[in-house]
Each structure stands twice: as structure tokens, then as C-alpha cells.
Amino acid sequence: MKKIITSIIIAAFACTSLSSCKKFLDVKPIDKLTGNNFYTSPQDVEAAINDLSRKLFGKITETQFIGATGEYRAGEVASDPTVRGNSSRNPESIAYIDLLARNKLIDVLDGGRPWAQGNYNYNFGSITDWRTFYEVIQGASIVIEKLNEGIPGVSEEMKKHYIGEAAFARCFSYFEMVRLYGDVPYYGDAFHIEPLPRESMVTVLNNCIADLGAKKDGMLWSYGDPALKGVRATRASAIALLMNMNMWNAGFDREHARDYYQATANLGKELVDNEGNHPHRLLPIDQWYLVAGGRSDESLFEFFQTVNYGVSTNEKAAVAHMFLHYPYKTPFFEWERSSAYYKATYMNSIFPQDVADRRKEIWFVEMYANNGFFNFAKLGGVNVNQGGQGTANPDNSFMIFRYGESLLMYAEALAELGDDGNARTILNRVRTRAQAPAYDGSGQALKDFIFMERSRELIGEGHHYFDLIRTRRIVSSAWTSSPLTQDQFLRGGWTWPISGSAIRNNPYITLTEYWVNGGI
Numbered sequence: 001m002k003k004i005i006t007s008i009i010i011a012a013f014a015c016t017s018l019s020s021c022k023k024f025l026d027v028k029p030i031d032k033l034t035g036n037n038f039y040t041s042p043q044d045v046e047a048a049i050n051d052l053s054r055k056l057f058g059k060i061t062e063t064q065f066i067g068a069t070g071e072y073r074a075g076e077v078a079s080d081p082t083v084r085g086n087s088s089r090n091p092e093s094i095a096y097i098d099l100l101a102r103n104k105l106i107d108v109l110d111g112g113r114p115w116a117q118g119n120y121n122y123n124f125g126s127i128t129d130w131r132t133f134y135e136v137i138q139g140a141s142i143v144i145e146k147l148n149e150g151i152p153g154v155s156e157e158m159k160k161h162y163i164g165e166a167a168f169a170r171c172f173s174y175f176e177m178v179r180l181y182g183d184v185p186y187y188g189d190a191f192h193i194e195p196l197p198r199e200s201m202v203t204v205l206n207n208c209i210a211d212l213g214a215k216k217d218g219m220l221w222s223y224g225d226p227a228l229k230g231v232r233a234t235r236a237s238a239i240a241l242l243m244n245m246n247m248w249n250a251g252f253d254r255e256h257a258r259d260y261y262q263a264t265a266n267l268g269k270e271l272v273d274n275e276g277n278h279p280h281r282l283l284p285i286d287q288w289y290l291v292a293g294g295r296s297d298e299s300l301f302e303f304f305q306t307v308n309y310g311v312s313t314n315e316k317a318a319v320a321h322m323f324l325h326y327p328y329k330t331p332f333f334e335w336e337r338s339s340a341y342y343k344a345t346y347m348n349s350i351f352p353q354d355v356a357d358r359r360k361e362i363w364f365v366e367m368y369a370n371n372g373f374f375n376f377a378k379l380g381g382v383n384v385n386q387g388g389q390g391t392a393n394p395d396n397s398f399m400i401f402r403y404g405e406s407l408l409m410y411a412e413a414l415a416e417l418g419d420d421g422n423a424r425t426i427l428n429r430v431r432t433r434a435q436a437p438a439y440d441g442s443g444q445a446l447k448d449f450i451f452m453e454r455s456r457e458l459i460g461e462g463h464h465y466f467d468l469i470r471t472r473r474i475v476s477s478a479w480t481s482s483p484l485t486q487d488q489f490l491r492g493g494w495t496w497p498i499s500g501s502a503i504r505n506n507p508y509i510t511l512t513e514y515w516v517n518g519g520i
Helices: 042-060 065-070 096-101 124-128 131-149 156-181 201-213 235-252 254-273 285-293 344-350 358-363 403-416 420-433 443-457 464-470 486-490
Strands: 077-079 299-303 340-342 398-402
Touching: 042 065, 042 131, 042 156, 042 299, 065 124, 065 464, 077 096, 131 156, 156 201, 156 235, 201 235, 235 254, 235 299, 235 398, 235 403, 235 464, 254 403, 285 358, 285 398, 299 403, 340 344, 344 443, 398 403, 403 420, 403 443, 420 443, 443 464
Parallel strands: none
Antiparallel strands: 077 340, 299 398
């Protein structure tokens, strides 16, 4: 029996080679600054903030992070065993999808399997390592401390915004860790060196809600430079993260669930009421390729990539890598089929064939194929009208938060509060954009429909599995093809194991019961 043990490593943060946009490549990395000019100008702060973005971007692209953590474990995706062999896939190298669907993470993390070998290596072990997240947390805390001490040339307005940006990076890191590992150690100061035990994830997120909530109003709604739209955190980004943290806690802190729903609804109202103060909106569905391409009006926060700026990522990092074939990838004889597909039973459940919905036409080709002829045009993005872009994945952004997601979370909170009328109004904004019929139900039916609408609207973006967890639908076969038992759920079967490489650095860590018992 393999035991996965947990740990924490706090390390000084340093520049990585990745970046989110060309502007970031031009900024002097923070680890290149000397002691004499460290945090002595606005440029130093910019370098530090950009460095945090680089680290998070690097973490998200170490492996197929979004698909492995947020999509496949729900059991709605299958691999196509007939794919032709090439340098990045063969039938054996993509069989991990079926193991993820059965929650066999111990097997997925087995270094002897085909998906961990040579050109086929997906590097799934990186998901178990929380070290980078803590590096970002420490780096963000240092930025905040230095800004509070005072930095020449940084105005009071920009000081507040930079502090908010750093707090966003810190809280985003905790949010990602909570969704991956459950309880995690919480460090509230920049130079804390004593190891701490794992803290209740509800407490961790409540600390983050208080932290970011106190700073978001000092953040800018938008930047003068459109190249930073969605790439750098804004007040809208902070609102989206706060909404997600509140809704996560609502699922695990039932006694105070109504308070979390109300906080989410208030945040959603703030976002919608300020539509004249920020650039964010739902783009027409026919312009979806602009959303996928990145830096669109719909983006609230993303990890932007483009080969035009010399940014390269692990080919296997993008969800698109699994779901696209010719003409999005060439040559035809290697990419006649996608490596994976969403099962036809699932596609029929969320996109019934007899219900009008333009997303079906814009986002999919052969959407009910039930094999590798399924082609996920939603992830083709900027290549939708071009085709034949070679074997590389489309030049698209890694979407984290966007306006459509936040509107649906707002609608969900309103429905949980019993405000069905306003919940329908917000829900139907997304439905109208999709050119789908408006919904007029209420009560539990409305709540269920909003969940399904999130499944439709956010398919392939890494939200579905986490929605199943926080709403406890993960324990019902009515909502997932891969349910957990109540016992498995309570023992942490929904989490990821954490790397056992650094337990010696923190003797106070306790283990996740489910994975200590071998994942059964």
C-alpha cells in the first residue's frame, strides 16, 4: 500500500522563465534586483507582482492541471483507444483519464505508467506538490509588508491597488490548495518560519475572505493598457475569487451557509451594478473565439499565452490537447481523432438535442459522437475560422474566472436565498447570450437548473468537478458518473494526495485519511 504524506515548504520566491504577456518579459525579475535597489521604486513592485503571476502560470502549466483536477474525475470523459501513436500520445499514454474517472489517483501517480514515461510524461506528480503555492503566498506577503512600509514613487492609490493584487495572488493560492488538498497550513505573515499544522479549510478561506475583502475596494476596476485585461488582477478579479471562496465554504460550513450565500449575492450585485465602471461583459456567442483567445471583455482573470510573445508551455497542459483533432491539428493521419471525448450520455443530459442552443453549434463538432471524432471547437478559439495550425495546441488563454461564470455563481446564491425572480434574471442573461430558451422555474428545480447551466456554460474550463464537490452532488449517481460514497467523501476521497517528499520539513502535518488507506 502506498502512503501519500503531506508537507509544507516555505521558500523565497524567484523569477521563472514563463510569463503572462510580452510586457512581463520586459520587466526585470525580482531575483535580479540587488539589495541596494530592492523595493525602491514602482518598477520593483511591478517586477514582484509579475513574478507572482509567472509562478502561478508555471504551476498551472506544469501538467494538464485544469483537466485533471476540474474535469475528468467527474467521470464524464473517456479516452479514445484508437488514437494513432505520435510523439505526444498513444492509447496507453492517455488511459489515465479512465483512472481519474474512477478516482484511482494512486495509479495515476505511479511513475511506472506510460503517461509518466519519456515523451508521454504528463508530470501529474506536480499536482501533489504545494510548494509553489506557498512560495507565491510568501512572496505576496513580502510585497504587502514592503508597500506598507512605504516605497518611493508609489502613490497612495497605486499602493492600495498593488496590495490588493498581492492579496489576490495569496488568496488564489490558498483557494487552489483548499480545492486540491482540503485542510492546509495557513501563514498570515511574511516571515513566519515555524511549521504549522493543517488548518480547517473553512477557517483558511474565511481568513482569505477577510484579507481580500478588506483590500478589494482599493483595487482598480481596469487598466489603461488593454494588454493587461484579465492578465493582471483587478477589483473584478477579486470579486470573482471572493464569490468562489464564499460558495465553497457554503458547502462545507452548513451552519453559516446563508451568510456565505448572502455575501456572494452582495458581491455579484456589486459586479453587475458597476458594469459602467469596468469593461467586463458577455460577448456575443459568435465572438466566442475572442474569449478563448484571451484578454477579452469577458475575462476577469486568466493565464494568457501566445506564441507571438515567445511564451511556450507544456503541450500537454492545455485541456485542448485532449479534445481537438483535424483541422485544428495537422497532419490528418495523426490527428484524425481527438484523444478524449465527453460521453454522449453526458452531452445529451446537458445539451438535449431538441433544445435550441447556439453553444452546440459554436463549441462542438460531432458533439454526440461518443468517440474521438468529438471535436471541442470551444477550445479551438482563435483557430475556429482558420484550421490547419499544425500539431501545436491552439494559441489560447487558460481561463480561470470570466463574467459568465460569475453571473451563474451570483444566480446560484440568489436561488439559495430564495430570491428566485432575480436568480432567473441573472441566469437568463447567460441563456440569452447562448441563444437558448429562457428558464422560468423556481425552488429546487431552479437550483438544479443553475447547476446544469454551469455544467453547460463552463464545460472544459475546470469547474465541473469542484461544483460537484462543494454542492455535495458528488455523492449522488444522479449527478455524476463517478460518485463517491458519503464515507469516502468525509475521509477526503475528493482531494488529491500531497507529495511525501517534504514531511521531514514539518512534523505537525497529519495525513488525509483516505489516501493513507490507499485510496479506498
